Every structure is written in C-alpha cells, then in structure tokens.
Amino acid sequence: MTAMPLRHTLAICLALLLLAGCQRDQADTAAAPATGAAAGQGQDADAPGDRDAGDAQPAAPGEAADAPASSEEFPALVVTTLDGARYDLAERRGRWVVVNFWATWCAPCLKEMPELSALDALREHVEVIGLAYEETDADTLRAFLARHPVVYPVAIVRTYEPPADFPTPRGLPLTVLVAPDGRRVKTFLGPVTALELEQAIEAAGGPAPGEGA
Template structure:
C-alpha cells in the first residue's frame, strides 16, 4: 500500500509540472513508436483507440498489461487500436523494446520527451496519475476516461459500444 502511495505521489508531481511551449505537443504530437515509426493520433481516425498512459515502474500499470494484450487480440479486427504511451523521464527505446518482448506486448507503444507526452496528455483532458486510459471514438474524440487500473471486462465495457 505504501509503495502504491509513493508511486501515485511521484506520478502526480511529474504530471503537474508546467508544460513548455512547443509546436510538437497536443493532439497532433508526433509520437515515436518502438519500431521507429512516428504516429499522430489523427492518423487513426476511423478506428476506436484505447490510449493507455503508463510506465514500466508503475505496479498498477504492469497489472494491466495482460488485460491490454487480451483486448488488442480480441478487438483488433473490429477496429480497435490499443496504444500505450510510456512515460519515462529519459526515453530509452532499447529498454522499452526489451520490456515489451519480456511481457509479450502485442500493441504499439509510443514514448517521448516529458514535454511531448505531457502535451498529448493535456490535449486528451489531462493525466494526473498512472495508469490513465482514454478511449477515443472513431472521430478521434475522447469518449471515455479512467484513472487507475482496469481489468479486461472493464475495458471491454468502455470499447464495445464504440466498435
């Protein structure tokens, strides 16, 4: 319990730091994926997108990973894209790729500089703790949001009506 409180407090501090003005933040933020490609959320218009803000150091985030893997496998053919946004102070692609391989992550994961991730988070209504899940409808608008861990059935209830 104490560890979770510390993780929550740390995440709260990190996500409330002031944002720097930049042209590459917000909904059009170019997200760097672990495969080296870039992606902007508007490119996924027409799909239902579950955006999961998480970190490798966050215990509730780690508990969600198997649920997100199952969700991606179950609903990809119906137009769902699970997109992980990893929050790290110093982006490290190799470390993240190893982590994804070790955990069998089957959905794209983006990472980036703190200001870029925070800019996207702000554009989607804010992220003040981890994990945070935002579900975007096929028009790219936030239709559902949740702070804290989710299980498969809770995720299913968030995405199924939009598919």
C-alpha cells in the same frame, strides 16, 4: 440598587453573543455552495485544469457538425514508436483507440498490459497505443518489453512534455478512449480492464463486449 444594572448588562451581553452567532451561521451558510463547488472541482477528473479526464459522450448524429471541433474534443497525437514508425491518431479514424499512459515502475500498469494486449489482438474494431510516460531511453524500454511483451505499439512520452491535447497524468496508469470519429469519449485514472473498455465502447454506441471480433 446594583442588581438591576448587572442583570441588564448580562442580558445585553447574551443578546450580543446570540446575534453574533446568527450572523456567523448565516455567513457560513452563504459560503457553503462555493466551498462545495471548489471541493468538487478538486476531486473531479474532468476539472478544467486537466482539460478532460472523464465521461464526455460523443455528440448525437448531426450535433458534431454544429459544434466547432477543438483539440479537447478531438485530440491530436503524433509520436514515433519504438520500431521507428510514425503513429498518427488522426489516421486511425474508423476504429476505437485506447491511449494508455504507463511506466515500467508502475505495478498496476504492468498488471493491465496483458489485457490491453489481448483486447488489441482479439477485437478488430479496437487498437491500443502505449505511451511510456517516464524518463527512459529506447534500448532500455525495448529490453523491458522483451520481458513484458505486448502486441500493440509503444512510444516514449517525456514527463516534461506530455501530449498537449491529453490530460497530464496525475497518476498512472491513465487510459483515454477515443471514438472512431476522433472524439475523446472517456478517461480512466487507475487500472482498467478489457471488459470495462468494451463496456465504455458499448455505452458510446459501439459494439457490445465480445462483439465486433
């Protein structure tokens, strides 16, 4: 007499457990796309919070006139270099500009500086501007560059006041390639070689590596 109620009770409990498991699986499946998108944003260098750090390609001919210009697409940069000169990115139209955030304490930055210097010296269509992203003073930085000379201009950028139109560096070095029309083309987080920069220039419609000297 007592066996049947017990079997019924066990069967009901098992059914409830299976139902709960199915509901949980369905909830996990529904939540998966949102979780994946959030994770992707965290790893993407182009996350909106960074304003751009990535692979935005220049618009095709005729498109730029239709799209409103913005500081994200066409960044402004006005700084005073160590030699006291005014550097205005807007005045560099017609050339590919490599904007390189670096620091004296950054070993990968120091490793890539000779290549950036050679690129600036050997390619007439390319120029480099170095932004020392650290708390230092002009005399200290001049002394450092006397030991690690480069041919391109260098300016100090305060870490608490980075250029508003560029992504705030999450690591160094950070290098931004700007096209001759002033459009931000590509951003490299981490060391970059002269060849990689020339390949990015070619991909964006510029001269091939080794050309345009």
